[in-house]
Amino acid sequence: AYPASYISLATDVNGVAHIAFQDGGNNNKASVKRFNSASFEWEPLGLPGFSAGIAAYTSIVFDKNNILYIVFRDEANGGKVSVMRYLTEGSTWEIVGSAGFSVGAATHTSIAFDAQNNPYVAYEDEALGSKPVVKRFNVNSSAWEDVGTSAISSGGAAYTSLAIDDNKVYLAYQDKSLANKITVKRFLPGNTSWELVGNAGFSMGTAAYVKLAI
DSSP states (O other), rough: OOOEEEEEEOOTTTTEEEEEEEEETTTEEEEEEETTTTTTTEEESSTTTTTTSEEEEEEEEOOSSSOOEEEEEEGGGEEEEEEEEEEETTTTEESSSSSSSSSSEEEEOOOOOTTTOOOOEEEEEEGGEEEEEEEEEEETEEEEEOOOOOOOOSOOOEEEEEETTTTEEEEEEEEETTTTTEEEEEEOOTOOEEEEEOOOSSSSSOOOHHHHHH
């Protein structure tokens, strides 16, 4: 048996479960499977190991048109962030924008959509002192653009988790500048900078494996 790492789960509009992971049986590349309730089997979605190289921190979500997106650390592009989406016609995965669009290598990737069906991604960028970064895909320019200031926190972060309420973008993370406690910030429509939600570093002690939901 081969190991599966960086597991992420999402369901489509019909309630069908899909799972993404780093696939030890395919050179640690990204694979996605969906559950077939008729056969009671997990079936590959597209080719197993479809990423160009090793994929880490895989995270998936469906957009409002039921299209599946995946974000991951792309070792074929210097460990930077890449996003792909699954095309039902042709049963293939395609890059969204450019592959490896972050400044440096990235960790703890997360993806979500706003009310207009624009994808956002969050991660820590090692070239920016592992500070958290959030980018939004501009359909017109086919480029990933910073949401607010490029570096959201004053210090490093880990376990970034992204969630969007309509067009209010929320980000939770382990705050290295505050003894590894949790900090949550949000970016509101019309704003140019991120604002705190409650107190910074509000957990009692060190926090890990942070996950945000709305």
